Amino acid sequence: xxxxxxxxxxxxxxxxxxxxxxxxxxxxxxxxxxxxxxxxxxxxxxxxxxxxxxxxxxxxxxxxxxxxxxxxxxxxxxxxxxxxxxxxxxxxxxxxxxxxxxxxxxxxxxxxxxxxxxxxxxxxxxxxxxxxxxxxxxxxxxxxxxxxxxxxxxxxxxxxxxxxxxxxxxxxxxxxxxxxxxxxxxxxxxxxxxxxxxxxxxxxxxxxxxxxxxxxxxxxxxxxxxxxxxxxxxxxxxxxxxxxxxxxxxxxxxxxxxxxxxxxxxxxxxxxxxxxxxxxxxxxxxxxxxxxxxxxxxxxxxxx
Amino acid sequence: xxxxxxxxxxxxxxxxxxxxxxxxxxxxxxxxxxxxxxxxxxxxxxxxxxxxxxxxxxxxxxxxxxxxxxxxxxxxxxxxxxxxxxxxxxxxxxxxxxxxxxxxxxxxxxxxxxxxxxxxxxxxxxxxxxxxxxxxxxxxxxxxxxxxxxxxxxxxxxxxxxxxxxxxxxxxxxxxxxxxxxxxxxxxxxxxxxxxxxxxxxxxxxxxxxxxxxxxxxxxxxxxxxxxxxxxxxxxxxxxxxxxxxxxxxxxxxxxxxxxxxxxxxxxxxxxxxxxxxxxxxxxxxxxxxxxxxxxxxxxxxxxxxxxxxxxxxxxxxxxxxxxxxxxxxxxxxxxxxxxxxxxxxxxxxxxxxxxxxxxxxxxxxxxxxxxxxxxxxxxxxxxxxxxxxxxxxxxxxxxxxxxxxxxxxxxxxxxxxxxxxxxxxxxxxxxxxxxxxxxxxxxxxxxxxxxxxxxxxxxxxxxxxxxxxxxxxxxxxxxxxxxxxxxxxxxxxxxxxxxxxxxxxxxxxxxxxxxxxxxxxxxxxxxxxxxxxxxxxxxxxxxxxxxxxxxxxxxxxxxxxxxxxxxxxxxxxxxxxxxxxxxxxxxxxxxxxxxxxxxxxxxxxxxxxxxxxxxxxxxxxxxxxxx
Numbered sequence: 001x002x003x004x005x006x007x008x009x010x011x012x013x014x015x016x017x018x019x020x021x022x023x024x025x026x027x028x029x030x031x032x033x034x035x036x037x038x039x040x041x042x043x044x045x046x047x048x049x050x051x052x053x054x055x056x057x058x059x060x061x062x063x064x065x066x067x068x069x070x071x072x073x074x075x076x077x078x079x080x081x082x083x084x085x086x087x088x089x090x091x092x093x094x095x096x097x098x099x100x101x102x103x104x105x106x107x108x109x110x111x112x113x114x115x116x117x118x119x120x121x122x123x124x125x126x127x128x129x130x131x132x133x134x135x136x137x138x139x140x141x142x143x144x145x146x147x148x149x150x151x152x153x154x155x156x157x158x159x160x161x162x163x164x165x166x167x168x169x170x171x172x173x174x175x176x177x178x179x180x181x182x183x184x185x186x187x188x189x190x191x192x193x194x195x196x197x198x199x200x201x202x203x204x205x206x207x208x209x210x211x212x213x214x215x216x217x218x219x220x221x222x223x224x225x226x227x228x229x230x231x232x233x234x235x236x237x238x239x240x241x242x243x244x245x246x247x248x249x250x251x252x253x254x255x256x257x258x259x260x261x262x263x264x265x266x267x268x269x270x271x272x273x274x275x276x277x278x279x280x281x282x283x284x285x286x287x288x289x290x291x292x293x294x295x296x297x298x299x300x301x302x303x304x
Numbered sequence: 305x306x307x308x309x310x311x312x313x314x315x316x317x318x319x320x321x322x323x324x325x326x327x328x329x330x331x332x333x334x335x336x337x338x339x340x341x342x343x344x345x346x347x348x349x350x351x352x353x354x355x356x357x358x359x360x361x362x363x364x365x366x367x368x369x370x371x372x373x374x375x376x377x378x379x380x381x382x383x384x385x386x387x388x389x390x391x392x393x394x395x396x397x398x399x400x401x402x403x404x405x406x407x408x409x410x411x412x413x414x415x416x417x418x419x420x421x422x423x424x425x426x427x428x429x430x431x432x433x434x435x436x437x438x439x440x441x442x443x444x445x446x447x448x449x450x451x452x453x454x455x456x457x458x459x460x461x462x463x464x465x466x467x468x469x470x471x472x473x474x475x476x477x478x479x480x481x482x483x484x485x486x487x488x489x490x491x492x493x494x495x496x497x498x499x500x501x502x503x504x505x506x507x508x509x510x511x512x513x514x515x516x517x518x519x520x521x522x523x524x525x526x527x528x529x530x531x532x533x534x535x536x537x538x539x540x541x542x543x544x545x546x547x548x549x550x551x552x553x554x555x556x557x558x559x560x561x562x563x564x565x566x567x568x569x570x571x572x573x574x575x576x577x578x579x580x581x582x583x584x585x586x587x588x589x590x591x592x593x594x595x596x597x598x599x600x601x602x603x604x605x606x607x608x609x610x611x612x613x614x615x616x617x618x619x620x621x622x623x624x625x626x627x628x629x630x631x632x633x634x635x636x637x638x639x640x641x642x643x644x645x646x647x648x649x650x651x652x653x654x655x656x657x658x659x660x661x662x663x664x665x666x667x668x669x670x671x672x673x674x675x676x677x678x679x680x681x682x683x684x685x686x687x688x689x690x691x692x693x694x695x696x697x698x699x700x701x702x703x704x705x706x707x708x709x710x711x712x713x714x715x716x717x718x719x720x721x722x723x724x725x726x727x728x729x730x731x732x733x734x735x736x737x738x739x740x741x742x743x744x745x746x747x748x749x750x751x752x753x754x755x756x757x758x759x760x761x762x763x764x765x766x767x768x769x770x771x772x773x774x775x776x777x778x779x780x781x782x783x784x785x786x787x788x789x790x791x792x793x794x795x796x797x798x799x800x801x802x803x804x805x806x807x808x809x810x811x812x813x814x815x816x817x818x819x820x821x822x823x824x825x826x827x828x829x830x831x832x833x834x835x836x837x838x839x840x841x842x843x844x845x846x847x848x849x850x851x852x853x854x855x856x857x858x859x860x861x862x863x864x865x866x867x868x869x870x871x872x873x874x875x876x877x878x879x880x881x882x883x884x885x886x887x888x889x890x891x892x893x894x895x896x897x898x899x900x901x902x903x904x905x906x907x908x909x910x911x912x913x914x915x916x917x918x919x920x921x922x923x924x925x926x927x928x929x930x931x932x
Contacts, residue, residue: 171743197742198762224742225761225886246739249761249886273739275837275883288790295730295792300737302790304838 010113036069037089078108093117103155119168153178162188168195179205186214197224203232210235220244230255240264244271257283261290272297276304310352314379342369349389351375357390361403380451383410395698407470414441416478420486426554429568448504449584465507476500494592503587507577516574517632531589536565538585542578549574605666606630612665626650654703660723662716669716670859676725679800681859682807682850683786692843695791717856732794734782737881738774741767751889758888760833769834773882773898779911780879785809788841806849831918832890834898837883844875
């Protein structure tokens, strides 16, 4: 187990991952422990400051070090976790496949010191079953009934996902009930990006997430094909910091466009993905004339 | 109603209709509102004249969308492949001011062996010949006058008669052989070919004569070609006083049919109509390899100004006179060096959406303010120079313009000082047009096997088509320096590189599309599921660097057209941006397929696209197949 001061240092580094000096100091500690990642921190920091002519030699040195040691760097992670991204050799982004013991796996992943991005993917068998869902059960989301989804997010109950800055549950059959549970899993407000595309959360699930006091710092939100309507867009108003929003393949209508333009984040958006079929001709007109959309985004609606 | 307007235009153009009838017709045209019926090379056109579409052009009918092609008149019985289209004169740009009618098809099956005989040297550099040619060729050329192709020239106020311009490589080749044999060796040295662009001029007795002028030399810097001699081929004979007067050289009072006159372009000249019949002649130039020609940049600048003022004369007819004076000065300067410039110069002060600038067609001055960066000044310069369309309106028509005459440009900095510029162009993240495709779902089959639950957004074949379509659209949109989003102009500052006093406008940098191919058992096909999300107009420019400096509080740009004119190109293209429809079944009968919206002219080696599998209604007939 880690000592308390190390935990504090690692927490600080998760919060400020670009703090050069703090990583340098952390590297010193690793070197004293004989951890090759201490050397890696030295080398990568040197690479960032070195002249182009000297870079290839440093890059070779880094490659050799990584090849020799990387296999041992994931010892603390569960075997089914796939590391998708690293910083100084430490896993920062991890993907895990949904399984009966998903809770244990995720819990273990969250013990890794620098994991801040988590992606949970469906397993192939669930995928096949899921696609066979009939339209009635799909629509059941809108009637507010508990839907017999393949994935029961209650499996994650009790976890604290509050250390994550990015969470990707795309294409999982979460359902509105799953979204409601998801909203209870955050004890702090570090999450900046949430990908819930094709998750079938509908307005009800979106409202539950919007009501979560620890999701107010979201910047990027993917909600493609979730049966969100204008009512759901009004829930989004609670995400005041949004800068990127993807609402494609939702039947928002003109009222949805209107609700979007009334959102407190409308003027701060840098990316807004929507199609004309999502908002209708009148919705397109509203977006093309919106004074409170950034000019670049507004212009894009003028050629739809 | 519109058919009547169309046909009466040609009836009134051909005959000597009473002025009252013409006036009534013009009033009807002015009272007729009509939208465009087709777009040809970026220019919207209609098949009949209207309040907006007044400038007639003759083009190859195959260039017109076949769905409306039949509406367009074919006024020339001798060249039925030519369709008459009507354009909005405000939308003409330097490429379309002149209507160069393609006439090679007219001469394809005609024997064209020609010989110039009976050479007479009237003065130094002035020769006349008699043209011998087969009867069929003679007849064909003689009928050019009666082909109903005369278009009122933009500078109609400064010259008499009527004229049309045509292109014929076949005629030029035949004349090249004849000229090469007939010219004295000293004159023939360096002779390359006869210019295939001809002007056919027609004058009736009593018409105003073609006023005293010099022919503007043709100059192709990239090929090292320059014109030195003018070639006149008289298709009719007659007597004028004089019919051709070369100042300081020779005067020809009587000219026989199929006389060819070749004269040095240094000669200022004019010509009177025949007294005894219609005078019809062709004019072109003899092109030589340029050799020792040295250029004076001032000549290029003046030529640029002349071209620009010709275009602006649509809005302010009095500018045609200034343009003419510039053309003549350019022509003189080519042979005699740079003499005295005009005493006063013509400037245009323009205001576009609150941005003020001043131009003479070569120099463009903008207020020197941080709010109006050099890249945006360059973009406005290009939009104005090429008269690009913003939405449905040409740039120049969107500008408020006033003509200012002054001794020099000294007044401009003070004039622009209090006219604070501001940005009028948006910045668009072009990649936002291309969201990543969704992750394909392996369990999805075709609509037929999906019993109402087909999700095209995650079906691998559709996703792959979408990726292809994105690659194609990206290859056109990402490199464009300027996008037209409706009436908004979106600038990509990264495509304007400012270095060492030059603004380089970067061209295209094509991306390579990804290609591939797979159970589909449904009437619809995957291509029906990739539809159009938006249509983006891209403006592409192939232009020389724009000379740039800042002085006296102004941003001063110079667009050196003439020295690089043959490298200058501008093309507007409408690029459909793809998306995958959310519909579980895309009815092929009501297809909005992206692939159908792609203009085939946009597909080339740099922008490849797989052939479409979409049904062609005209070629495929299910009923016929069923009957078989």
